[in-house]
Amino acid sequence: xxxxxxxxxxxxxxxxxxxxxxxxxxxxxxxxxxxxxxxxxxxxxxxxxxxxxxxxxxxxxxxxxxxxxxxxxxxxxxxxxxxxxxxxxxxxxxxxxxxxxxxxxxxxxxxxxxxxxxxxxxxxxxxxxxxxxxxxxxxxxxxxxxxxxxxxxxxxxxxxxxxxxxxxxxxxxxxxxxxxxxxxxxxxxxxxxxxxxxxxxxxxxxxxxxxxxxxxxxxxxxxxxxxxxxxxxxxxxxxxxxxxxxxxxxxxxxxxxxxxxxxxxxxxxxxxxxx
Numbered sequence: 585x586x587x588x589x590x591x592x593x594x595x596x597x598x599x600x601x602x603x604x605x606x607x608x609x610x611x612x613x614x615x616x617x618x619x620x621x622x623x624x625x626x627x628x629x630x631x632x633x634x635x636x637x638x639x640x641x642x643x644x645x646x647x648x649x650x651x652x653x654x655x656x657x658x659x660x661x662x663x664x665x666x667x668x669x670x671x672x673x674x675x676x677x678x679x680x681x682x683x684x685x686x687x688x689x690x691x692x693x694x695x696x697x698x699x700x701x702x703x704x705x706x707x708x709x710x711x712x713x714x715x716x717x718x719x720x721x722x723x724x725x726x727x728x729x730x731x732x733x734x735x736x737x738x739x740x741x742x743x744x745x746x747x748x749x750x751x752x753x754x755x756x757x758x759x760x761x762x763x764x765x766x767x768x769x770x771x772x773x774x775x776x777x778x779x780x781x782x783x784x785x786x787x788x789x790x791x792x793x794x795x796x797x798x799x800x801x802x803x804x805x806x807x808x809x810x811x812x813x814x815x816x817x818x819x820x821x822x823x824x825x826x827x828x829x830x831x832x833x834x835x836x837x838x839x840x841x842x843x844x845x846x847x848x849x850x851x852x853x854x855x856x857x858x859x
Contacts, residue, residue, distance in 0.1 A: 585619055586813055586846040586853075588790040590648075590781060591641065591839060593626040593634060594759035595800035596817055599834040602710055602761040604637055611840040612641050618847045623784060625777050625797070625807055627651040627733075627757050627769050629690050630660075632712030646787060651755050651769040651803060652780035653730040654692050655787075664783055665692055665730055666775040672749055673724035676732050676770065679747040680720075686735040689720055691727045696720060703735050703765060710761050734768040741766055755803035760819070760834065769803070778806025796853070798842045800824070800834070813853050815842045829853060 591597050597604055612622055622642045628634035630649035638647040639658035646657050655664040673689065677698075680687035686704045689696045697704045697715045708715040723729065734744045745754075751773045758766060785792050793812035797804070800820040808814035808828055815831055816824045817838035831845075832838035845853050 585849050586794060586796045587619070588621045588623065588785065588788060588795045589615065589843060589846045590623050590625045590784070590795060590797040590807060590811070592777075592797075592799040592801075592804050593624060593628060593637060594757065594761065595819060595834055596798055596804075597624075597637065597834070597839055598633075598759070598761060600760040600763070602633075605837060607837050607840050608843075609640065611837075611843040615843045615847050616642075620843070620846050621645050621788060621790070622843075623647050623788075624649075625652075625781060625784075625804075627755070627767065627803060628711050629695060629713060629731075630654055630656050630692065631695070634711065636712070646784060648777065648780040648784060650690055650692075650731040651753075651771050652776045652778070652806075653690075653771045655780055655784060656692070662692055663787065664780070665728065666772045667728040667730050668732060668770070668772055669751060670724055670729075672752060672770075673729045673732060674721060675747065675749055677720040677724055679744070680734075683740075683743050685740055685744055687720065688715070688733045688735060689723050689727075689729050690731045690733065691723075692730060694727075696723045696727075703737070706762060707735050707765065707767075710759065730771070732770040734766075734770075736766045736768065737764065738766060741768070744768065757801050757803040776806040777804060778810050781807040781810060796842065796846050798831075798839060813846075815845075815853070 796813035
């Protein structure tokens with residue numbers, strides 16, 4: 585048995601419907617009964633849909649939210665939070681204003697936007713969180729901003745990324761539930777899914793080499809590179825499929841396969857692709 589399985593959400597557990605398939609809940613129940621701990625590691629905040637999924641998958645373990653910037657139990661107890669420097673958050677806000685792009689600022693408990701747009705409202709609905717409209721400069725100056733996120737169409741990415749910001753970690757992700765939108769997370773330098781998974785394993789006293797992680801995008805790479813049993817779903821980016829063992833797609837219940845492998849033990853994990 586593999587004692588700990590860490591699951592990305594969008595594109596891994598949550599597909600185009602925006603929901604978790606009943607077969608995933610059943611597989612998770614069976615894995616926990618066998619003694620496997622299940623934790624979520626997602627770019628989403630610990631609110632709304634992500635919190636409900638985390639609570640059901642692992643009611644008694646901490647989970648990683650905000651692309652590694654926030655680790656908390658489902659009851660809200662925070663174990664770790666890493667905030668952006670105020671000056672960095674303000675630079676991002678000013679850049680977003682100059683271009684008219686959607687920027688979200690997250691604290692451990694809230695999502696803030698400067699104005700409601702079609703993109704921002706669609707994203708808030710997808711993650712099940714009410715976005716609060718505030719002056720983002722004031723938020724940056726008065727709140728612990730753990731993550732900023734660009735919500736972009738494909739033609740807007742180069743404009744958003746034209747801003748040079750130091751002391752940050754940038755990760756890029758998509759979601760099948762909002763297929764035409766790109767999400768670019770900005771966290772404090774050194775803060776990623778990898779740093780958070782390291783802290784999570786230390787807290788749970790499970791060695792990284794005995795841990796399985798399942799993901800689908802470049803944002804999952806920091807955790808996939810660390811664990812002993814990295815798995816990607818079939819709908820993953822091609823670079824990840826060429827590098828890591830794979831299971832079925834999110835729509836075909838790939839996570840169900842991965843959880844069954846964890847119960848069966850290391851010998852059930854497929855070998856990584858060769859060449």
